[in-house]
Amino acid sequence: MAAIDRRRVLGALGAGLLLAGCAQRGPIPPDEVWLKGYTSSNLRYQPGTDWISDGNYTGYPLIPAGSPIRVAKPAYQATRVRADIDGMAFRLGQDYSRHVEFFEDWVGKLVDKEDPRLKIAGWPPEVQQAVRAGRIVPGMTREQVVVSLGYPLRTATMSLNNDVWRYWQSSFVQYDVHFDDNRVSRITRVSPGKEPLDVLMPDGMFR
Numbered sequence: 001m002a003a004i005d006r007r008r009v010l011g012a013l014g015a016g017l018l019l020a021g022c023a024q025r026g027p028i029p030p031d032e033v034w035l036k037g038y039t040s041s042n043l044r045y046q047p048g049t050d051w052i053s054d055g056n057y058t059g060y061p062l063i064p065a066g067s068p069i070r071v072a073k074p075a076y077q078a079t080r081v082r083a084d085i086d087g088m089a090f091r092l093g094q095d096y097s098r099h100v101e102f103f104e105d106w107v108g109k110l111v112d113k114e115d116p117r118l119k120i121a122g123w124p125p126e127v128q129q130a131v132r133a134g135r136i137v138p139g140m141t142r143e144q145v146v147v148s149l150g151y152p153l154r155t156a157t158m159s160l161n162n163d164v165w166r167y168w169q170s171s172f173v174q175y176d177v178h179f180d181d182n183r184v185s186r187i188t189r190v191s192p193g194k195e196p197l198d199v200l201m202p203d204g205m206f207r
Contacts, residue, residue, distance in 0.1 A: 028084055034073040038066050040112040041150045042134045045090060052083075053095045054106055056150040058199060059169040062134045063090075065147050066117035071107060079103055097154045109151055116147060130201050136177065137201050140184045145177060149199070152177075166190070167199070175199060 044060035045052050052063075063085055071092065072082040080093040092110070094103050120131055123144065130137045131148045140148070142160060149167055156166035165177045174190040175197055189197050 027089075028070050028072045028082060032072050033070050034081070035069075035071040035107065035111045037069060037111045037113045038115045038117075039063060039069050039085065040110055040116055041065050041147045042131070043067075043085075043110065043150060044134075050090045052090050052092050054093070054097050054153060055095055055168055056153075057168050057170050058134060058149055059173070065120065065131065066115050069111055071111060074103065074107075077103075081107065099155075100158070101154045106154075120147065126201070133201065135199055135201050136184055136187075138184050138186075142179065142182055145184060149177070169197060169199065170195065173197060 042065050043052050043063040044056050044058065045063060046057075047061060067086040068084075069086075070084045074081040079095075079098050080091055083090050083092050092107055094101075094106050097106060120128060123131070126137055127140055127144055130140070131144065134148055136145055136148055145165070146160070152160075152165040152167055157164075163179045165179075166174060167177060168174050172191060172193055173195050176188045176190055177184060178186045178188065187197070187199060
């Protein structure tokens with residue numbers, strides 16, 4: 001899996017300092033670490049900031065699945081927390097799902113003790129390529145979609161057993177991933193607009 005583009009991230013974090021206010025920054029001391037391991041899926045951060053939201057817009061810059069992650073202990077009733085991901089400082093925030101999912105449960109889904117790159121290496125080449133790009137191809141399993149696109153918001157997809165998962169590419173573009181026999185069967189655009197839907201690999205059968 002590709003490493004985080006450090007030049008791009010450093011530039012984003014520099015701009016993010018202007019937006020982050022007085023948020024504490026820097027490495028997380030060992031005694032303040034709450035969770036550590038590897039990112040369970042591809043994560044996205046808001047361009048120009050260090051912010052990773054539960055919205056996880058799939059059109060945002062990508063942090064690869066399997067990146068080393070350390071999460072600081074959250075404050076009481078917190079909805080955001082600091083994290084080091086591959087040596088870079090980020091903030092994780094529950095913007096949308098706080099009323100339907102505990103913050104600790106949401107953050108816990110983002111961290112795996114085992115490096116997911118080990119199982120990704122055993123997937124078909126076209127699936128590995130899609131995961132590296134943060135996209136999907138027809139026939140992917142539910143697990144493979146989660147690793148590539150991240151977890152769908154609980155506000156729109158209450159259960160991963162649902163046959164339709166709702167995602168956002170941006171605040172203006174929504175789309176549904178449909179499953180048949182637990183594999184991706186089609187993609188449908190939900191929102192109107194001219195912004196292209198950029199979730200399938202270029203050779204995907206759905207246009």
